[in-house]
Amino acid sequence: MTTFENKVCLVTGAGSGIGRAMAVAFAKAGARVVVCDVNAESAQRTAADLGDAAVSVAADISDETSVSALAEAAISAYGRIDVLCNNAGIMDTMALPADVTPELWERVLRVNLTGTFLVTHAVLPHMLHQGGGAIVNTASEAGIRGGAAGVAYTASKHGVVGLTKSVAWAYAKDGIRCNAILPGPTMTNIATGATFDPVGAARLGPVLALGERLAQPEQMADAAVFLASDAASFINGAIVPVDGGWSAA
Numbered sequence: 001m002t003t004f005e006n007k008v009c010l011v012t013g014a015g016s017g018i019g020r021a022m023a024v025a026f027a028k029a030g031a032r033v034v035v036c037d038v039n040a041e042s043a044q045r046t047a048a049d050l051g052d053a054a055v056s057v058a059a060d061i062s063d064e065t066s067v068s069a070l071a072e073a074a075i076s077a078y079g080r081i082d083v084l085c086n087n088a089g090i091m092d093t094m095a096l097p098a099d100v101t102p103e104l105w106e107r108v109l110r111v112n113l114t115g116t117f118l119v120t121h122a123v124l125p126h127m128l129h130q131g132g133g134a135i136v137n138t139a140s141e142a143g144i145r146g147g148a149a150g151v152a153y154t155a156s157k158h159g160v161v162g163l164t165k166s167v168a169w170a171y172a173k174d175g176i177r178c179n180a181i182l183p184g185p186t187m188t189n190i191a192t193g194a195t196f197d198p199v200g201a202a203r204l205g206p207v208l209a210l211g212e213r214l215a216q217p218e219q220m221a222d223a224a225v226f227l228a229s230d231a232a233s234f235i236n237g238a239i240v241p242v243d244g245g246w247s248a249a
């Protein structure tokens, strides 16, 4: 069995959905987990469920000051960061390029892409100092396709794929691996309270229906644990669909 004994894993967006499942899975595999979420209460709930194996940190990945404090809190709690799961993200309204507002574009790019970059940027010096680490980014099928979400989300997740490859290439000789999972539609809270652009939703509906099956967050977590583990020691820069075959259609 994969073991993360003596390893420290930082998961963003770990108060809900895929991130929560990742925190649980890494703790089960023996890691100590830094549970980060912008929603302090949900982060605390996840950490409390993991008992002594976790601490919670409320942080907004889109805010540089908050991200610096997150990295400091992780190092002050456990002294190192072996695994980073850049998982926090938000959806868009499915608006198509002619209809998206600049405000929505900025917000989605800020959280999904810049936020993922900021946390990576804050954690990399610690991994370099330690002599290694593993990063798993949660991208999306929308990171490799044009018709799986609105333009803002699609562009942000394509950016996460590019960031993944750049980090993988840049630090391959430093013992740092960086891979991405591409979840297909997964049963989480990401669409709770969402409003959709009617034009975009009508265009995207038939494509999304091809997914056929909704994944469980634990199925994403299993893939992340594998990619972060020594069993994947030569897998670096991989962009891995975890979608039950949706993208193969």
Ligand code: NAD
Residues within 6 Å of the ligand: 012, 013, 014, 015, 016, 017, 018, 019, 036, 037, 038, 039, 042, 059, 060, 061, 062, 087, 088, 089, 090, 091, 111, 115, 138, 139, 140, 141, 182, 183, 184, 185, 186, 187, 188, 189, 190, 191
């Ligand atoms: P979710 O809404 O259940 O969980 C996301 C968590 O991220 C929430 O707890 C939220 O508070 C947190 N978060 C949002 N903005 C944040 C910020 N600025 N700083 C810190 N935390 C923040 O959704 P989920 O489906 O579990 O989403 C996790 C990741 O999976 C996202 O990157 C999402 O784009 C990706 N994804 C989800 C699906 C799906 O169908 N659910 C499909 C493909 C990709």
